Amino acid sequence: xxxxxxxxxxxxxxxxxxxxxxxxxxxxxxxxxxxxxxxxxxxxxxxxxxxxxxxxxxxxxxxxxxxxxxxxxxxxxxxxxxxxxxxxxxxxxxxxxxxxxxxxxxxxxxxxxxxxxxxxxxxxxxxxxxxxxxxxxxxxxxxxxxxxxxxxxxxxxxxxxxxxxxxxxxxxxxxxxxxxxxxxxxxxxxxxxxxxxxxxxxxxxxxxxxxxxxxxxxxxxxxxxxxxxxxxxxxxxxxxxxxxxxxxxxxxxxxxxxxxxxxxxxxxxxxxxxxxxxxxxxxxxxxxxxxxxxxxxxxxxxxxxxxxxxxxxxxxxxxxxxxxxxxxxxxxxxxxxxxxxxxxxxxxxxxxxxxxxxxxxxxxxxxxxxxxxxxxxxxxxxxxxxxxxxxxxxxxxxxxxxxxxxxxxxxxxxxxxxxxxxxxxxxxxxxxxxxxxxxxxxxxxxxxxxxxxxxxxxxxxxxxxxxxxxxxxxxxxxxxxxxxxxxxxxxxxxxxxxxxxxxxxxxxxx
Numbered sequence: 453x454x455x456x457x458x459x460x461x462x463x464x465x466x467x468x469x470x471x472x473x474x475x476x477x478x479x480x481x482x483x484x485x486x487x488x489x490x491x492x493x494x495x496x497x498x499x500x501x502x503x504x505x506x507x508x509x510x511x512x513x514x515x516x517x518x519x520x521x522x523x524x525x526x527x528x529x530x531x532x533x534x535x536x537x538x539x540x541x542x543x544x545x546x547x548x549x550x551x552x553x554x555x556x557x558x559x560x561x562x563x564x565x566x567x568x569x570x571x572x573x574x575x576x577x578x579x580x581x582x583x584x585x586x587x588x589x590x591x592x593x594x595x596x597x598x599x600x601x602x603x604x605x606x607x608x609x610x611x612x613x614x615x616x617x618x619x620x621x622x623x624x625x626x627x628x629x630x631x632x633x634x635x636x637x638x639x640x641x642x643x644x645x646x647x648x649x650x651x652x653x654x655x656x657x658x659x660x661x662x663x664x665x666x667x668x669x670x671x672x673x674x675x676x677x678x679x680x681x682x683x684x685x686x687x688x689x690x691x692x693x694x695x696x697x698x699x700x701x702x703x704x705x706x707x708x709x710x711x712x713x714x715x716x717x718x719x720x721x722x723x724x725x726x727x728x729x730x731x732x733x734x735x736x737x738x739x740x741x742x743x744x745x746x747x748x749x750x751x752x753x754x755x756x757x758x759x760x761x762x763x764x765x766x767x768x769x770x771x772x773x774x775x776x777x778x779x780x781x782x783x784x785x786x787x788x789x790x791x792x793x794x795x796x797x798x799x800x801x802x803x804x805x806x807x808x809x810x811x812x813x814x815x816x817x818x819x820x821x822x823x824x825x826x827x828x829x830x831x832x833x834x835x836x837x838x839x840x841x842x843x844x845x846x847x848x849x850x851x852x853x854x855x856x857x858x859x860x861x862x863x864x865x866x867x868x869x870x871x872x873x874x875x876x877x878x879x880x881x882x883x884x885x886x887x888x889x890x891x892x893x894x895x896x897x898x899x900x901x902x903x904x905x906x907x908x909x910x911x912x913x914x915x916x917x918x919x920x921x922x923x924x925x926x927x928x929x930x931x932x933x934x935x936x937x938x939x940x941x942x943x944x945x946x947x948x949x950x951x952x953x954x955x956x957x958x959x960x961x962x
Contacts, residue, residue, distance in 0.1 A: 456520045456593075458497035460527040461504045462512045471503050474554045477692020480699040481554060484561045491568055491579065493586035498526040499561050505530065505539075506546040507553035521638050522586030525574070528645050529564060532652055538660035545667050551691050555670055556663050558699055563659035572651045578644045585641050588634040595627040670698045677701060677711045693854075700858065706804065710861055713808035714815075743769055747776035787823040787890030788813065789878040793926075794837075795830040795869040797899050802926045803864060805947045806895045809924055811861075813893060814852065817841070823890075825881055826860060829874035832867035836877055869900040871936065875910065875921075882919050894923040894941065898933050902940065910940055 463471075475481050481499075488495035505511050511534070519527060533539050546552045567573045574582070602620045674697055701707050752774050755761035768774050792810050794803075810826060817824040818841075826839040839860050841852055852860075871894075878892045902910075914921070923941040925934060927948050937944050 456518055457514055458494040458520050458523050459501055459504075460497075460514055460519050460523055460530050461501045461508075462514055463500065463504045463508070467504055467508060468500070470507065470550055471500055471554075474503075474550060474691065474695070477690055478554065478558075478695040479692075480558050480696045481692075484558055484565070488561065488565050488568075491565065492525065493522040493582055494520065494526065497523060498529070498564075499557060501526065501530055502533075502557040502560055503553055505533065506543060506556045507548065507550065509547055520586070521589050521634070521641070522582065524585070524638075524641060525582055525645060529652060529656065532656045533560070533660065536656055536660050538657065538664055542660060542664045542667065545664075551694060552667055552670070554691075554695055555698055556667055558695065559663040559666055559702070560659055563655070563662065567651075567655045567659075572655070574644070574648060578648070581637065581641055581644060585634070585637045588630065588637050592627070592630045592634050595623070595630055598623060599627055666698075666702050670702075673701045673708065673711075674698055677707075697854075707858070707861055709804055710807055710811070713804055714811045717808050717812040741773045742776045743772040743774060744776055745769075745774075749775050751775070787882075787887040788817050788825075788893060789881050789887060789890060790814075790824065790826045790893045790895065791874040791878055792826055792828045793830070793869060793896035794828045794834075794863070794865045795899070796866045797869065797897055798926065799864070799866070802897055802928055805928065806924075806926050807861060809895055809947065811857070814841075823886060825887070827874045827877050827881075828860070828863060828865065829870065829877075830865045830867040831870035831873070834865035834867045836874060837863060837865070838877070869896070871896070871900045871902050871940075872906050875940070879910075879913055879917070882917055889919075891919050892921045894921055894937065895926065896923070896937070897926045897928075898935070898937050901936050907939055 475485075485496050485499055488499070492498070513527075513531070513534075516527070542556060546556050568579070602623060674694060677697065701711070752765065755765045765774070790810055790813060792806060798806060814824060814826070824841045828837045828839070839852065839856055875892070875894070881887045882890050882892070920942040921940055923937040923944045925937060925944060925946040927946040934944055934946075
C-alpha cells in the first residue's frame with residue numbers, strides 16, 4: 453500500500469531540520485500549531501508546507517494522488533498562495549532566510565486561522581466534513597493494510613477453510629463500503645471548496661499583502677524596540693526570540709507605539725542630560741592639586757604670562773601639582789522607586805505616555821548603574837504589581853529582563869486609583885538596605901486624594917529617611933489637577949512640558 457503524505461509540498465531532511473529548530477525556539481510558532489490542530493486536520497503539515505513555500509529555493513508540489521484527502525483544503529490554499537503575484541515578491545525576501553520564512557509562516561498561518569474562524573471562512577459544517585474525510589481516509593487505509601495481511605496469509609497457506617474465505621470476503625466488503633463512503637465525502641468536500649473559492653482568493657490576496665508589509669518592516673521594528681529598551685545591538689537574542697518579538701510587536705499596536713515614544717523621549721532626555729552635564733555635571737567642593745587643565749584656578753593661568761613662572765607652571769604640570777578645583781560629582785545618585793498609575797482613567801494615550809516616561813527613567817537608571825523598582829497601582833481589588841531590576845552579569849549597572857519589560861509594557865490592571873497604597877509600598881522598599889538613599893517617582897493623571905493623617909505620617913517618614921518624591925502628571929486632557937500631587941511631592945511636572953526647562957530639570961534631578 454502506498455503511504456500518502458499529509459504534506460503537499462516536497463521537503464527534504466534539511467528543510468525539516470530547519471523548521472524543527474525554529475519550532476523548538478519559538479513560542480509563537482508552537483502556539484500557532486496548537487491553535488490550528490483542533491480546527492483543521494493535518495494543520496501542522498500545512499504550517500510546515502507554508503515554511504517550505506517561503507524558504508525553499510525550488511518549491512515543488514507533490515502529485516495529488518500522493519497526498520491525503522484530509523489535506524485537500526490546505527492544498528487549495530497553498531495553490532492560491534503560490535499563484536498570487538504578492539507571493540513572488542515576498543519570496544524575494546524569504547528564500548533561504550530562516551527568520552523571515554518563519555515570520556511569514558506565523559503571519560500567514562495566523563491569518564488563515566482567523567479566516568477559518570470568521571463568518572467568511574468554511575463554517576462549522578464544512579470543517580466537520582474535513583474531519584470526516586480525514587477519519588474516513590484513515591479507516592480506509594487501515595482496512596487496506598488489513599487486506600494486504602489477509603492476502604499474505606492466503607498466499608502462504610493455499611488451502612484455507614471456508615471460514616477464512618468468508619471472513620476475508622466480509623473484510624473486502626467492509627473495505628469497499630468505506631471506500632465508497634470516502635469517495636462520496638471527497639465529492640462533497642470538492643463542492644464545498646468550490647463554494648469557498650472566491651472568499652479564499654480574497655483572503656489569500658489580503659493576507660499576502662499584509663505579510664509582505666510585515667516582513668519588510670520586521671527588522672526595523674525589532675531594531676527600534678531594542679534601541680528604545682536599552683539593547684541597541686540586540687545582544688544575546690536568538691532567532692526564536694526575534695520571531696516572538698516581531699510577532700508580538702506586529703500584533704500589539706501599543707507595544708509598537710510605546711517603542712517609538714520611548715525612543716523619542718530617551719533621545720530628548722539623554723540629550724538634555726549630556727548638554728547640562730557638560731556645563732553643570734559637578735559642583736566646586738574644594739581646591740586641590742593635579743594636572744587637569746580644565747580645572748586649574750585662574751591664578752595658575754596668570755603665571756603663563758610671566759617668563760620665569762611659565763617654566764615653573766610646566767614643571768608643576770608634569771608633576772601633577774597645579775592648583776585646581778576639586779569637584780563633587782553629581783552623577784550616580786541612589787536607587788529609584790517608580791510608582792506607575794494603572795487605573796482605568798489612564799487607558800489609551802495616557803497609558804502610553806506614562807509608560808514611555810517610566811521606561812525612559814529606567815534607561816537613565818541603568819546607565820547610571822542604579823537599582824530601581826516599578827510599582828504598578830490602581831484599586832478595586834487589583835493588587836500592587838512590582839517589577840524589579842536585576843544585576844546583569846558581565847554588564848555594568850542594573851537592568852530588567854526583556855520579558856519583564858514586555859510584561860510591564862502590556863500590563864494594565866484598570867480599576868480605580870489609590871495613591872496611599874503605592875506610596876506606602878515605595879516607602880517600605882526605601883526602608884530596606886537595598887534601596888537606602890533612594891527617591892520616589894510618581895507617575896499619574898492625578899485623579900485621587902490622600903487623607904490628612906496619612907499625609908502627616910508620610911511627611912514625617914520623608915524627613916526621617918531623607919528621600920524626595922518627584923511626580924509627573926500625565927495631563928493630556930487639560931482637566932488633570934496638580935492639587936493632590938503637590939501635597940506630598942517635592943517637585944511636579946507634566947508631560948505637556950516635557951520639552952521645557954522645568955521638565956529637563958526634573959530628569960536631571962533624578
